[in-house]
Amino acid sequence: MLYAAVKHLHIVCVVLSITGFCLRGLLLGQKSALAGRRWFRILPHVNDSILLAAALTLVVLIGQYPFVDAWLTAKVLGLVAYISLGMLALKAGRSPRVRVAAGLAAVTVFIWIVSVALAKNPLGLLA
Numbered sequence: 001m002l003y004a005a006v007k008h009l010h011i012v013c014v015v016l017s018i019t020g021f022c023l024r025g026l027l028l029g030q031k032s033a034l035a036g037r038r039w040f041r042i043l044p045h046v047n048d049s050i051l052l053a054a055a056l057t058l059v060v061l062i063g064q065y066p067f068v069d070a071w072l073t074a075k076v077l078g079l080v081a082y083i084s085l086g087m088l089a090l091k092a093g094r095s096p097r098v099r100v101a102a103g104l105a106a107v108t109v110f111i112w113i114v115s116v117a118l119a120k121n122p123l124g125l126l127a
Contacts, residue, residue, distance in 0.1 A: 006057045013051035018110055020044045025089055025103045029096070074122035078113040082106050 020043070027035035034040055059065055059072070066072040085106035093099035115124030 003058070003061050006054050006061065010051065010054035010058060013047055013054060014114070016047050017044070017051055018107070020047065021086060021090075021106070021110075025099075028090060029099075070122040071116055071120045074116050074124070075113055078109055078116065082109045082113060085109060 024035060024040070024044070027040075064072055066076040085102045089099050089103035089106055093102055112124050112126070115126075116122060119125070119127060121127045
């Protein structure tokens with residue numbers, strides 16, 4: 001029962017995370033005033049903190065760990081790539097072209113991370 005509840009919380013946070021990322025990217029691209037609001041910048045950090053807590057809880061509950069189990073290692077490395085590309089897309093990209101390319105790459109990495117989780121295979125959809 002606990003496993004199912006934590007897994008569902010994790011999935012909801014994953015959906016909210018990618019939805020928020022795409023929405024922030026679109027609003028920043030349109031130079032919307034909403035993108036500059038404090039709550040709009042803070043809310044993703046709250047969600048991602050809950051997402052991380054749920055992920056760590058799941059790791060303990062299933063007894064599989066990154067850098068021991070290949071598929072979890074792939075997810076962690078993918079997460080680092082997703083965060084790096086996301087930062088480039090939302091903040092650090094020097095031009096709109098770089099930000100859009102980084103955003104598309106981040107979404108692609110995100111899809112791969114989800115496929116790794118579903119397949120429990122480090123290659124994910126590439127397997």
